[in-house]
Amino acid sequence: MTMPPPTVGSELPAFTVTVSARTMCDWALYLRDPNPIHLDPDFVRARGLGDRVINQGPANLAYIINMLAxxxxxxxxxxxESRFVDNAYDGDRLTAGxxxxxxxxxxxxxxxxxxxxxxxPIIQGxxxxxxxP
Incomplete structure (x- = not known):
């Protein structure tokens, strides 16, 4: 089945996910990114970045790619093209649109x-x- 051609102004179907500290641990392994802001809420708190661990930027961008796919x-x-405007935290419900x-x-x-x-807003692009083909 083929999709009709897109029309200017049409909204794309949303992709929604709730991020968790557990999935951030998985992403840290996949991305080889041991940055403690993704793993340790005490580290995040000590840096004045809030009380919850912060989701990895590449994971956030992947949600947009999933929506486009x-x-x-x-x-x-x-x-x-993307501009990261804020962090996504453990427990946030993210919607790519x-x-x-x-x-x-x-x-x-x-x-x-x-x-x-x-x-x-987390990402705009x-x-x-x-x-x-």
Missing amino acids: GAFPGARIASL GRVVETDGRQAICDVWLTADGDR RAVILPP
């Missing part, structure tokens, strides 16, 4: 974002999507 099955992400802002029949340009608990 679901919205455009078989398509290719030609580019993805997007909106088509331009299309010319051969590509779709989408604003993309990741928010925590519905309204706190733009993706260029090419149709499946």
Whole structure:
């Protein structure tokens, strides 16, 4: 089944996940990132960064990529620009979303974002999507 071509203004289906300290431990292994801000709430607290461990940036970006893969099955992400605007913490419910802002029949340009608990921006960006080969 093929999807209809995207139309300017259409919202992309959201991808939602709740992050946990346990998954941050897994991500730390996968990414070879032993930074204690992802593993030790006392370290986070001592640095004045809050009371909960902080999710890895690459994991946050992966949630946007998962959202794009679901919205455009078989398509290719030609580019993805992102700006990290806040941290995601243990227990945050993250939602990756997007909106088509331009299309010319051969590509779709989408604003993309990741928010925590519905309204706190974590990542803002733009993706260029090419149709499946």
